[in-house]
Amino acid sequence: MVPLVVCAAAAFLGALATIAFYAPVEAVQGVAQKIFYVHVPLAWCTFLAVAALLAGSIGTLWRRRPGADRLARSAAEVGSVLATLVLLTGSLWGKAVWGTWWTWDGRLTSTLVLWFILVGYVLYRSLAEGPPETTARTAAVLGVIAAADVPIIHLSVTWWRTLHPEPVVMRSGDFGGGLPGSMLATLLVSLGAFTLLAAALLVLRVRLAEVEDRLEAAAVERALR
Amino acid sequence: MSFLVAAYAVLWIGLFAYLVSLARRLRALSEEARAFAEEEGCAGTPPAGERGRTAGDRSGAAGAPARP
Numbered sequence: 164m165v166p167l168v169v170c171a172a173a174a175f176l177g178a179l180a181t182i183a184f185y186a187p188v189e190a191v192q193g194v195a196q197k198i199f200y201v202h203v204p205l206a207w208c209t210f211l212a213v214a215a216l217l218a219g220s221i222g223t224l225w226r227r228r229p230g231a232d233r234l235a236r237s238a239a240e241v242g243s244v245l246a247t248l249v250l251l252t253g254s255l256w257g258k259a260v261w262g263t264w265w266t267w268d269g270r271l272t273s274t275l276v277l278w279f280i281l282v283g284y285v286l287y288r289s290l291a292e293g294p295p296e297t298t299a300r301t302a303a304v305l306g307v308i309a310a311a312d313v314p315i316i317h318l319s320v321t322w323w324r325t326l327h328p329e330p331v332v333m334r335s336g337d338f339g340g341g342l343p344g345s346m347l348a349t350l351l352v353s354l355g356a357f358t359l360l361a362a363a364l365l366v367l368r369v370r371l372a373e374v375e376d377r378l379e380a381a382a383v384e385r386a387l388r
Numbered sequence: 389m390s391f392l393v394a395a396y397a398v399l400w401i402g403l404f405a406y407l408v409s410l411a412r413r414l415r416a417l418s419e420e421a422r423a424f425a426e427e428e429g430c431a432g433t434p435p436a437g438e439r440g441r442t443a444g445d446r447s448g449a450a451g452a453p454a455r456p
Contacts, residue, residue, distance in 0.1 A: 179396075198395040205399075244406045251402070252395045259391035360403070367410050374417040381424055 164366060171359040178356035186349040195259035200349055202252040203332070204357035206274075209249055210317075211361060212242030213277070213310050216284075220306030223299050229376065232299045235306050236288050237368035241361065242309075243281035250278060261326055269319035270327035273312060280309040 182200045189196035215238035222231025253271070254264045265271065284305045291298040320329045331342055332350065342350065 194389055194392050197392055201395065201399050244402065248399060248402045251398045255391045255395040255398065364406070364410070367407075367414070371410060371414045371417065374414065374421055378417060378421050378424065381421075381428070385428070 164363075164370065167359070167363045167366060171356070171363040174356035174359045178353040181349050181352045185345065187343070187345055189346075192260055195256060198252055198256040198259070200353045201357075202249065202256055203350060204353045205245055205249045205252060207354055208357050208361035209242055209245040209277070210313055211358065212238045212245055212365065213281075213313050215365060216242060216281075216306045217310035220303035220310070223303040224307075227296075232303070233369055233372040233376065235299075235303060236284075237365055237372050239281055239284040239288070239302075239306065239309070241364045241368055243278070243285050244364075245361065246274070246278045246281055250274060257326075266326050268325035268327055269323035270316065270325050273316045273319050277309060277312045277316060280305065280312065284309065 178200070182197055186197060186200060188194055216235050219231045219233070219235025219238055222228050223235055253274075257266070258264050284302055287305065288298065288302055291301075317330075319325065320327055332347070
């Protein structure tokens with residue numbers, strides 16, 4: 164656990180240095196464009212967290228494994244934090260470039276829907292009072308719904324006319340073709356660092372869920388004695 | 389420039405606050421688990437730091453769905 168956190172922190176600082184000193188200043192947007200190097204990796208990590216949520220939810224619904232449920236609820240919480248940061252950094256970038264904090268276009272709205280689902284998941288897990296099995300399975304359905312929103316978010320900019328730009332990195336048949344080399348390199352460094360950081364947060368949260376379950380099981384055992 | 393600074397501040401504060409909250413919750417629960425184990429005379433509940441075996445893995449454990 165500690166090596167992962169140390170690696171993540173080192174990579175994160177390295178990425179920030181790369182963004183500050185290596186990435187060029189974009190001609191039209193100026194320095195505000197550098198928000199791109201944290202906004203996009205945060206969105207990527209949110210999608211990874213939702214992928215973990217989906218895996219955990221399927222494991223809970225199909226095999227009813229406690230480990231899968233722990234993964235799902237941990238990923239939902241980490242995903243909700245990351246999605247919040249995506250929306251906040253995107254809003255700041257939008258104000259700097261578009262002149263508005265928010266607009267109801269496809270990409271922004273579908274991301275907001277994902278945020279509501281993730282926050283709803285976290286609230287439901289912390290407030291539900293029914294049998295734990297039922298809570299876990301109901302939440303797993305919510306997790307699958309959250310995952311179904313991810314392709315909608317990704318494709319929203321091609322499905323609808325939006326203010327949000329179309330993909331510049333994940334373009335079919337032209338990976339990274341929309342970016343100069345130095346910007347692409349900086350983005351890849353940042354993506355790696357944020358992925359490590361998200362992994363560290365998820366591992367830490369799963370560890371917390373293990374302790375929670377252990378305590379709850381011990382309390383039930385004591386009550387039954 | 390101010391938007392760039394604001395975005396990075398939001399990022400740092402957000403991630404740092406979440407990391408601190410996770411660490412605090414983990415420490416509080418670990419202490420609770422340790423106290424619980426001491427109360428039980430070290431029987432039943434494994435130490436908080438123990439890896440690889442969790443209560444959730446036991447059949448019928450609360451807080452997680454049991455195996456069918």
